Amino acid sequence: xxxxxxLLTLLTWVLVIAFFFPVFWMFLNAFKSENxxxxxxxxxxxxxxxxxxxxxxxxxxxxYLANSFIASVGSTLxxxxxxxxxxxxxxxxxxxxxxxxxxxxxxTRFLPVAAVILPLYMIFKSIGxxxxxxxxxxxxxxxxxxIAIWMMRSFFxxxxxxxxxAAQLDGAGLFKELTRxxxxxxxxxxxxxxxxxFIFAWNEYFLATLLxxxxxxTTPPFLASFVDGRGLFLGALSAAASLAALPVIAAGxxxxxxxxxGLAMGAVK
Amino acid sequence: METxxxxxxxxxxxxxxxxxxxxxxxxxxxxILMTQIPFVVTIVYSSLNWNLLKPNDFGFVGFDNYISxxxxxxxxxxxxxxxxxxxxxxxxxxxxxxxxxLLLDRKFKGQAIARTLLITPFLIMPAAASLIWxxxxxxxxxxxxxxIVTSLGFDPIEWSTNFPLVxxxxxxxxxxxxxxxxxxxAGLQSQSKEVLEAASVDGAGAIRTFQWITLPxxxxxxxISVLLGTIILLQVFDPIAIMTKGTGGTKTLSYLLYERAFxxxxxxxxxxxxxxxxxxxxxxxxxxxxxxxxxxxxxGGK
Numbered sequence: 001x002x003x004x005x006x007l008l009t010l011l012t013w014v015l016v017i018a019f020f021f022p023v024f025w026m027f028l029n030a031f032k033s034e035n036x037x038x039x040x041x042x043x044x045x046x047x048x049x050x051x052x053x054x055x056x057x058x059x060x061x062x063x064y065l066a067n068s069f070i071a072s073v074g075s076t077l078x079x080x081x082x083x084x085x086x087x088x089x090x091x092x093x094x095x096x097x098x099x100x101x102x103x104x105x106x107x108t109r110f111l112p113v114a115a116v117i118l119p120l121y122m123i124f125k126s127i128g129x130x131x132x133x134x135x136x137x138x139x140x141x142x143x144x145x146x147i148a149i150w151m152m153r154s155f156f157x158x159x160x161x162x163x164x165x166a167a168q169l170d171g172a173g174l175f176k177e178l179t180r181x182x183x184x185x186x187x188x189x190x191x192x193x194x195x196x197x198f199i200f201a202w203n204e205y206f207l208a209t210l211l212x213x214x215x216x217x218t219t220p221p222f223l224a225s226f227v228d229g230r231g232l233f234l235g236a237l238s239a240a241a242s243l244a245a246l247p248v249i250a251a252g253x254x255x256x257x258x259x260x261x262g263l264a265m266g267a268v269k
Numbered sequence: 270m271e272t273x274x275x276x277x278x279x280x281x282x283x284x285x286x287x288x289x290x291x292x293x294x295x296x297x298x299x300x301i302l303m304t305q306i307p308f309v310v311t312i313v314y315s316s317l318n319w320n321l322l323k324p325n326d327f328g329f330v331g332f333d334n335y336i337s338x339x340x341x342x343x344x345x346x347x348x349x350x351x352x353x354x355x356x357x358x359x360x361x362x363x364x365x366x367x368x369x370x371l372l373l374d375r376k377f378k379g380q381a382i383a384r385t386l387l388i389t390p391f392l393i394m395p396a397a398a399s400l401i402w403x404x405x406x407x408x409x410x411x412x413x414x415x416x417i418v419t420s421l422g423f424d425p426i427e428w429s430t431n432f433p434l435v436x437x438x439x440x441x442x443x444x445x446x447x448x449x450x451x452x453x454x455a456g457l458q459s460q461s462k463e464v465l466e467a468a469s470v471d472g473a474g475a476i477r478t479f480q481w482i483t484l485p486x487x488x489x490x491x492x493i494s495v496l497l498g499t500i501i502l503l504q505v506f507d508p509i510a511i512m513t514k515g516t517g518g519t520k521t522l523s524y525l526l527y528e529r530a531f532x533x534x535x536x537x538x539x540x541x542x543x544x545x546x547x548x549x550x551x552x553x554x555x556x557x558x559x560x561x562x563x564x565x566x567x568x569g570g571k
Contacts, residue, residue, distance in 0.1 A: 009377040020386040026401045038411045086296035089289045108304040112504055114526045115547040118540050119310035142303030174288045203394045206506045210531060220396040224511055234404050234411060241397035252392040253385050260451045267493050268455045
């Protein structure tokens with residue numbers, strides 16, 4: 001029994017390490033010189049080299065990271081403002097057709113982006129909002145709003161009815177009831193929803209590559225530009241990819257539990 | 270109380286209902302503005318002859334764009350590519366995710382660290398993941414995977430050239446296995462310990478316990494993960510744009526539309542592709558959403 005359990009643990013670790021290896025390799029390559037990064041057999045020991053980081057910063061990665069930050073944080077804030085009241089309204093009974101509304105929201109999330117991107121592109125083009133980071137933020141808010149509403153609703157549903165009813169008997173209006181009584185109880189859930197929509201916006205590539213060209217370019221299209229690279233560039237690419245992935249990895253590691261729930265849109269406890 | 274003032278109470282209820290409805294409005298209006306209206310406009314575009322390269326040819330053409338969508342011979346292969354990539358990635362991620370969830374649902378040293386390492390591929394920016402795999406794993410000269418293959422005495426494999434579909438599915442499976450694992454692990458951990466203990470007292474073996482107790486309990490979680498995974502993966506774009514550019518049977522619907530609209534600059538035809546993509550997705554999505562809706566409303570949630 002002991003032996004079997006030990007073997008299973010060993011197997012688990014071997015598989016986990018194999019699975020994690022590409023990420024580990026990315027971080028390792030980020031600190032190699034181009035020659036070391038391209039070396040075969042692969043080099044595990046080397047003198048650290050920061051040229052990759054210097055190069056991508058010279059190529060303007062700082063401003064692309066800043067754009068990603070504006071679009072993701074901006075869209076997350078807009079989503080919070082819209083989704084908190086909506087999710088609350090959908091979590092309490094008096095709203096008729098709650099189910100229809102929920103169904104509507106969720107179906108907008110699964111509408112292929114392809115179906116809406118052309119008009120948005122044309123409209124943005126005609127009003128000079130192409131390559132505008134605010135416009136991109138608005139689009140991100142629209143795509144991720146349904147997830148936030150679904151997830152927050154599941155947290156709102158957990159607030160004991162008695163608490164809300166007590167507040168109502170005390171004569172609290174809807175606004176007071178929401179901000180003073182319910183909101184403090186569901187703050188962790190709201191934070192989790194915010195984290196998820198932030199991650200989705202930060203990682204988004206398709207819309208970013210269509211709606212931005214230079215001024216508002218975000219990190220994913222910048223990374224993708226490495227595809228046409230010549231010569232040795234794995235070191236620089238790994239440095240850029242590491243910088244781009246780090247914020248989300250850090251956030252995800254810290255908030256693993258909330259992550260599960262957010263990804264399952266509240267269906268998993 | 271109810272008999273004393275039924276009218277005023279009803280009034281209060283009514284006012285509350287209105288107020289609740291009104292705080293729902295901003296989100297609703299925003300969603301309609303940003304998704305429904307553009308979709309209607311897409312339908313209008315799809316009836317126009319509108320190529321950005323030929324601005325003088327602009328005009329209404331009825332169903333011509335749809336006819337060229339269905340007769341050009343690009344639609345069917347891209348439907349197959351979309352279905353094939355999505356289903357392969359979902360099945361493989363589900364199986365691997367289930368395996369990892371079962372392995373991690375045991376007490377062992379460093380369990381939390383193992384889980385943390387395992388979820389990382391899902392957190393990596395998809396564009397970054399595709400590039401890292403393309404250059405540091407699959408590359409014929411400097412890729413680690415090919416180094417292993419050649420060390421074992423085989424010829425290097427030209428992954429993205431000779432096996433584009435496999436390449437895309439591998440990267441997607443790598444990214445989505447953690448997603449399935451997380452949801453399934455949450456399911457495993459919500460199993461009642463008493464039932465499991467009772468089963469082991471009754472002398473049920475590990476396999477029978479898994480078959481008769483764990484699997485039925487996991488049904489909801491498997492459904493949730495498959496539905497969400499399918500819906501996300503149906504729209505997959507990043508690894509195709511970065512690794513294969515749609516070659517070798519990897520031209521999914523979203524990539525095809527991108528190619529038509531933003532490389533070919535044919536707005537009318539691309540819009541028609543968009544509408545067709547929506548109709549096809551509705552087919553999958555109504556079934557999926559209906560099932561999911563049930564799962565979400567009375568399944569793992571409330």
